[in-house]
Amino acid sequence: MKKRGIKILISLMIFLISIIIKFNNELINNVLFIISYIIVGLDILKKAIRNIFRGKIFDENFLMSVATIGAFGVGEFPEAVAVMLFYQIGELFQSYAVDKSRKSIANLMDIRPDFANVERNNEIVKVNPDDVKVGEIIIVKPGEKVPLDGKIVEGNTNLDTKALTGEALPQEINLGEEVLSGSINLTSLIKIEVSKEYGKSTVSKILDLVENASSKKSKSENFISKFARYYTPTVVIIALALFIVPPIIIKETSFLDWLYRSLSFLVVSCPCALVISIPLSFFGGIGAASKMGILIKGSNYLEQLSNTEIVVFDKTGTLTEGIFEVQEIKAIGITDEELLKTVAYAENYSNHPISISLKKAYNEKIDEKQIIKTKELSGLGIMATIDKQEVLVGNEKLMKEKQINFIKCDKIGTILYTAIDGKYAGYILIADKIKSDSKSTIQNLKSNNIKQTIMLTGDKKQVGENVSNKLKLDKVYTELLPDGKVEKVENLLKQTSKKGKLAFVGDGINDAPVLALADIGIAMGGVGSDAAIEAADIVIMTDEPSKIVNVIKLSKKTMRIVKENIIFAISIKVGVLILSAWGMSTMWEAVFADVGVSVIAIINALRLLKVKK
Numbered sequence: 001m002k003k004r005g006i007k008i009l010i011s012l013m014i015f016l017i018s019i020i021i022k023f024n025n026e027l028i029n030n031v032l033f034i035i036s037y038i039i040v041g042l043d044i045l046k047k048a049i050r051n052i053f054r055g056k057i058f059d060e061n062f063l064m065s066v067a068t069i070g071a072f073g074v075g076e077f078p079e080a081v082a083v084m085l086f087y088q089i090g091e092l093f094q095s096y097a098v099d100k101s102r103k104s105i106a107n108l109m110d111i112r113p114d115f116a117n118v119e120r121n122n123e124i125v126k127v128n129p130d131d132v133k134v135g136e137i138i139i140v141k142p143g144e145k146v147p148l149d150g151k152i153v154e155g156n157t158n159l160d161t162k163a164l165t166g167e168a169l170p171q172e173i174n175l176g177e178e179v180l181s182g183s184i185n186l187t188s189l190i191k192i193e194v195s196k197e198y199g200k201s202t203v204s205k206i207l208d209l210v211e212n213a214s215s216k217k218s219k220s221e222n223f224i225s226k227f228a229r230y231y232t233p234t235v236v237i238i239a240l241a242l243f244i245v246p247p248i249i250i251k252e253t254s255f256l257d258w259l260y261r262s263l264s265f266l267v268v269s270c271p272c273a274l275v276i277s278i279p280l281s282f283f284g285g286i287g288a289a290s291k292m293g294i295l296i297k298g299s300n301y302l303e304q305l306s307n308t309e310i311v312v313f314d315k316t317g318t319l320t321e322g323i324f325e326v327q328e329i330k331a332i333g334i335t336d337e338e339l340l341k342t343v344a345y346a347e348n349y350s351n352h353p354i355s356i357s358l359k360k361a362y363n364e365k366i367d368e369k370q371i372i373k374t375k376e377l378s379g380l381g382i383m384a385t386i387d388k389q390e391v392l393v394g395n396e397k398l399m400k401e402k403q404i405n406f407i408k409c410d411k412i413g414t415i416l417y418t419a420i421d422g423k424y425a426g427y428i429l430i431a432d433k434i435k436s437d438s439k440s441t442i443q444n445l446k447s448n449n450i451k452q453t454i455m456l457t458g459d460k461k462q463v464g465e466n467v468s469n470k471l472k473l474d475k476v477y478t479e480l481l482p483d484g485k486v487e488k489v490e491n492l493l494k495q496t497s498k499k500g501k502l503a504f505v506g507d508g509i510n511d512a513p514v515l516a517l518a519d520i521g522i523a524m525g526g527v528g529s530d531a532a533i534e535a536a537d538i539v540i541m542t543d544e545p546s547k548i549v550n551v552i553k554l555s556k557k558t559m560r561i562v563k564e565n566i567i568f569a570i571s572i573k574v575g576v577l578i579l580s581a582w583g584m585s586t587m588w589e590a591v592f593a594d595v596g597v598s599v600i601a602i603i604n605a606l607r608l609l610k611v612k613k
Contacts (some may be wrong), residue, residue: 001092004088004091004092005092007039007040007088008040008085008088008089008092010039011036011037011039011040011081011085011088012036012085014032014035014036014039015032015033015036015078015081015082015085017032018032018033018036018078019078029077030077033077033078033080033081034072034077036081036085037068037072037080037081037084040081040084040085040088041064041065041068041084041088044061044064044065044084044087044088045061045065047061048061048062048064048065057233063232063236063266063269064083064084064087066263066266067083067263067264067266068080068081068083068084070259070262070263070266071083071260071263073259074256074259074260074263076260079586079588082588086595086596087595089595089599093598093599093602093603113129113145113146113147113148113181113182113203114145115127115128115129115147116128116129116131116132116138116147116148117138117139117140117141117144118132118136118137118138118139119136119137119138119139119191120136124139129147129148129181129198129201130197130198130199132147132148132194132197132198133194133197134194134195134196134197135193135194136193136194137153137191137192137193137194138150138191138192138194139189139190139191139192140185140189140190140191140192141185141189142157142185142186142187142188142189143184143185143186144184144185145181145182145183145184145185146159146179146180146181146182146183146184146185146192147181147198147203148181148192148194148195148196148197148198148201148203149178149179149180149181149194149195149196149201149202150178150179150192150193150194150195150196151176151177151178151179151192151193151195152173152174152175152176152177152179152190152191152192153175153176153191153192153193154175154190154191155175155188155189155190155191156172156173156174156175156188156190157172157173157185157186157187157188157189157190158170158171158172158173158186158187159171159173159179159183159184159185159186160183160184160186161180161182161183170186171183173190178195179192180202180203181198181201181202181203181204182202182203231269232269235265235266235269235577236266236269238265238269239262239263239265239266239269240262242258242261242262242265242581243255243258243259243261243262246258257583261580261581261583264580264585264586264589265577265580265581268573268576268577268580268589268593269573269577277565277569277598277601277602277604277605278562278565278566279299280602280605281558281561281562281565281605281608282299282302282303282558282562283299284558284605284606284608284609285299285302285554285555285557285558285608286299286302287608287609288554288608288609289302289551289554292547292550292551292554293540293541293542293547294538294539294540294541294547294550294551295538295539295541296537296538296551297536297537297538297539298537301520301537301538302554302555302558303555303558303559304501304519304520305501305503305520305538305551305552305555306552306555306556306558306559307499307500307501308450308500308501308502308503308519308520308552308555309450309451309452309496309497309500309501309502310450310451310452310453310454310492310495310496310500310501310502310503311445311450311452311453311454311502311503311504311505311548312454312455312456312488312489312492312502312503312504312505312514312518313453313454313455313456313473313504313505313506313545314455314456314457314485314504314505314506314507314511314514314524315455315456315457315459315464315467316432316457316459316507317507317524317543318505318506318507318524318545319434319435319438319455319467319471319545320432320433320434320435320438320467321432321433321434321435321543322432322507323353323357323432323433324353324354324356324357324414324430324431324432325357325360325361325430325431325432325433326340326357326358326361326428326429326430327413327429327430327431327433328411328428328429329426329428329429330409330426330427330428330429331425331426332407332424332425332426333423333425333426334420334425334426336426339418339425339426339428340358340361340362340428341362341364342386342389342391342418342420342425343358343391343393343416343418343428344358344359344361344362344364344366345366345370345371345384345386345391346371346374346382346384346386346391346393347359347382347393348366348368348371348374349371349374350376350382354414354416354430357430358416358428358430370386370387371384371385371386372384372385372386372387372388373385377394377398379397380394380395380397380398380401381393381394381395381398381416382394389420389421390420390421390422391418391419391420392404392417392418392419392420393416393417393418394416394417395415395416395417396408396415396417398417399417399419399424402419402422404417404419404422404423404424405424406419406424406427407424407427409427409429411429412431412462412463412466413429413430413431413432413463414429414430414431415427415428415429415430416428416429416430434467434470434471435543435544435545437544437545437546438471438545439470439471439472440546441545441546441548441549442471442472442473443472444546444549445548445549445552448549448552448553448556450552451500452474452475452492452495453473453474454473454474454475454476454477454492455467455468455471455473455475455476455477456476456477456480456484456485456488456489456514457476457477457478457479457480458478458479458480458481459478459479460478460479461478461479463478464476464477464478464479465478482511482513482514485511485513485514486513486514486517489502489504489514489517489518490517493517493518493519496519501519501520502518502519502520503518503519503520503521503522503548504517504518504520504521504522505522505523505524505545505548506521506522506523506524506536507523507524511535512535515535515536515537516535520537520538521535521536521537521538522536522537522538522539522540522548522551523535523536523538523539523540524540524543524545538551554608557607557608558608561604561605561607561608564604565601565604565605568597568600568601568604569597569598569601572593572597573593573597575593576589576592576593577593
């Protein structure tokens with residue numbers, strides 16, 4: 001870009017000198033024009049000749065070369081130089097635009113690790129991440145990238161996961177927790193036991209996804225590629241006919257006049273604005289999405305998303321956190337804190353998700369010396385002796401079987417009734433928490449012309465309907481097995497219009513068949529999930545449903561810009577082509593119709609990169 005910019009600047013200065021000063025000797029002026037032309041246009045001439053030998057005759061380099069050399073032939077030296085100058089300025093704008101788009105993805109691509117520090121034979125060896133085996137211990141110092149997925153076996157730290165998730169806040173990671181490759185270690189040295197080879201790691205899969213995103217072209221891009229293939233040779237033939245036929249048929253006309261017209265026609269006809277701006281618009285859209293922590297596998301999915309009519313959601317892990325949390329504590333005869341402590345002690349030795357959520361809510365160190373004995377009662381709960389107290393924790397059946405006089409709770413979720421020394425002590429309500437932005441997501445989808453929002457879940461009817469009512473979804477289908485979800489989506493696909501699309505949003509693990517079946521499969525919480533990255537068309541790198549609204553808005557904005565560029569470019573070109581054929585426009589108008597339109601279309605496409613995170 002710098003070299004091209006310098007060439008343009010030098011050429012422009014010589015060009016302006018020759019126009020402004022106007023030497024008495026016309027030969028000096030013409031020599032200056034030729035020097036200016038060679039500086040700015042030599043690489044275009046070289047490309048045109050090289051492409052002719054490669055069989056790529058009818059490209060923009062050929063059109064520019066023929067038109068400008070022809071202009072020299074008819075004595076229009078300033079116009080020949082101006083055409084090439086403006087064309088190169090347009091190319092400079094294109095390079096800048098592509099560079100700007102690439103930089104939006106560059107931060108993501110920067111997650112590729114350069115090396116891994118591995119502990120081998122009591123020594124630290126710096127090796128290629130590809131050479132690290134599963135089970136080996138790697139050391140990551142502050143400021144270094146985490147090269148492979150694994151589990152922390154020593155130390156704790158804060159990780160910058162922005163490149164993976166779009167989340168600006170550092171994530172606190174402690175001993176025993178999973179870490180993902182591509183994160184940056186911020187604060188302390190950590191040791192990680194590798195759980196996946198580099199080729200199967202999160203960073204490798206994401207890089208592969210982004211690098212291949214451009215391979216799947218949208219219908220608009222395919223149309224432009226086909227259009228340019230047939231359009232360019234057609235206009236060359238028309239321009240040739242425009243030069244040869246009229247002077248033969250019409251008497252008292254000049255061959256030079258019709259040559260000038262045909263050259264102007266060639267300059268106008270170059271399809272740069274369409275060929276450059278349309279793919280650039282999609283590339284910009286994919287780049288803008290990556291800024292928000294959304295990976296789109298191809299521009300075809302970005303285009304399809306703009307026609308979404310139905311959005312179908314999985315429940316657990318998509319609209320809800322997928323993590324059991326204590327929602328309410330209702331103690332009788334003791335304090336809420338005492339009830340939570342007693343239940344946490346009773347559940348201490350269990351690895352059930354509910355037990356884990358209780359211990360997390362208690363968040364204190366458990367003195368195991370106080371736990372005398374525990375016994376699991378199948379289908380009922382737990383009986384424990386804690387510091388000389390007999391404790392019962394379980395469901396309604398347990399209370400009835402042990403003849404405990406308890407107060408029934410009708411709230412939705414998992415209810416743990418508790419009795420201490422045969423006396424009812426209250427209950428703890430545990431439920432899967434609805435995500436903070438789920439409700440606003442549904443509202444915003446409806447305001448963005450989504451006709452139906454539907455939830456499919458394997459949960460019981462009461463639980464599914466409760467979540468659906470809170471979020472104000474249009475429909476909910478409950479107690480579905482994976483094949484039941486597939487059947488429902490097949491039926492819903494028939495309800496879309498001819499152009500309408502159905503998007504399915506799932507966690508990418510249990511929902512792989514439905515993600516593949518839907519017009520657009522969107523994986524939530526895709527980081528670390530192999531199934532999400534492989535089965536989905538779009539991967540949202542955080543657990544935020546609101547990102548779905550963002551990416552739909554982005555797709556609509558992208559398609560709006562694509563259509564604007566197509567209509568603008570074609571209408572201007574057709575108009576000036578007609579004027580050129582009739583001799584009513586000069587090569588200056590031709591330059592605007594080609595380079596000017598290209599620059600305006602590129603600037604329009606660049607608006608996509610201004611999308612807020």
